[in-house]
Amino acid sequence: MDPNRLKDKNILITGAAQGMGAANAEYFAAQGANVALGDVNVDGVNEVAARINAGSGGRAIAMKLDVTKRADHTAAVNACAEEFGSINVMLNNAGINKPRMFLDIDEDNWDQIMDINAKGMLFGMQEAAKKMIAQGPMEDHPYKIINVGSIVSRTAFLDVIPYSCSKYCALAMIIGGAKALWEHKITVNGYGPGVVHTELWKQLDKDLVEIGMFKEEGQSLETLRETMILMKKLSTPDDVKGTAAFLCSSESDYMTGQLIMIDGGIIMQ
Numbered sequence: 001m002d003p004n005r006l007k008d009k010n011i012l013i014t015g016a017a018q019g020m021g022a023a024n025a026e027y028f029a030a031q032g033a034n035v036a037l038g039d040v041n042v043d044g045v046n047e048v049a050a051r052i053n054a055g056s057g058g059r060a061i062a063m064k065l066d067v068t069k070r071a072d073h074t075a076a077v078n079a080c081a082e083e084f085g086s087i088n089v090m091l092n093n094a095g096i097n098k099p100r101m102f103l104d105i106d107e108d109n110w111d112q113i114m115d116i117n118a119k120g121m122l123f124g125m126q127e128a129a130k131k132m133i134a135q136g137p138m139e140d141h142p143y144k145i146i147n148v149g150s151i152v153s154r155t156a157f158l159d160v161i162p163y164s165c166s167k168y169c170a171l172a173m174i175i176g177g178a179k180a181l182w183e184h185k186i187t188v189n190g191y192g193p194g195v196v197h198t199e200l201w202k203q204l205d206k207d208l209v210e211i212g213m214f215k216e217e218g219q220s221l222e223t224l225r226e227t228m229i230l231m232k233k234l235s236t237p238d239d240v241k242g243t244a245a246f247l248c249s250s251e252s253d254y255m256t257g258q259l260i261m262i263d264g265g266i267i268m269q
């Protein structure tokens with residue numbers, strides 16, 4: 001690995017206190033990136049930043065960022081630019097899931113998921129783009145906005161329909177955002193993980209038992225591993241971080257409007 005692959009990148013990551021957001025932050029910093037980490041879990045994001053700053057790569061700052069609040073995004077992009085000189089990559093990673101059988105989806109379930117996963121992403125894209133536009137185009141490279149999608153950006157399952165809707169939104173904002181923002185030399189891409197064993201999935205596994213989809217904990221993951229994942233292996237954030245780093249790096253400069261699946265062979269198209 002080129003230790004300086006992300007040296008010139010100042011990257012804001014939402015939902016960076018744990019899971020893929022935290023793993024990506026540490027991986028990016030190890031390749032020289034400066035990372036601004038936002039999350040509703042302030043203690044968590046401070047710990048990730050402290051680990052990074054104790055290492056030998058790029059630097060990290062941490063802040064409270066609730067993605068449903070536009071003002072938090074504005075403050076975060078400004079903090080990133082003040083600390084590191086600019087923001088040149090925005091990674092919209094924060095997301096939640098809460099399964100419900102179709103007839104049990106209520107307004108709260110829909111609103112909570114769509115507010116964080118879809119509206120929060122829109123705000124992140126807009127506030128990052130406004131700052132990038134104000135900074136003026138970079139000489140050699142485009143700015144980059146990266147949206148975290150999912151396998152359910154391209155299909156849907158019966159028990160997570162609002163989540164799937166939110167991840168279709170991520171895809172719509174990748175394609176529409178790419179068209180809207182290229183005039184400002186901003187690319188928009190994303191990646192779609194499959195089944196990643198993070199806190200999100202640990203809770204999802206419990207919730208799927210609670211709504212009656214599976215009989216006992218662990219069964220959902222084992223069933224998906226066996227029946228859905230071509231590689232027959234659950235993934236960890238380590239399986240995903242290389243694709244995320246590629247999208248942040250200049251190696252993906254000639255690419256926009258794309259959602260790359262990184263799912264062990266679930267969705268193929």
Ligand SMILES: NC(=O)c1ccc[n+]([C@@H]2O[C@H](COP(=O)([O-])OP(=O)(O)OC[C@H]3O[C@@H](n4cnc5c(N)ncnc54)[C@H](O)[C@@H]3O)[C@@H](O)[C@H]2O)c1
Binds near residue numbers: 116120151194198
């Ligand atoms: N785990 C998977 O299998 C999987 C698969 C496909 C896509 N994804 C997506 O990847 C992303 C990261 O997921 P993960 O598995 O690492 O989850 P995770 O639960 O481990 O981490 C998500 C982070 O987002 C933060 N967060 C929640 N609400 C927030 C808000 N309002 N504002 C700011 N931060 C908030 C949480 O505090 C947490 O630190 C999400 O967008 C998720 O939908 C996950």
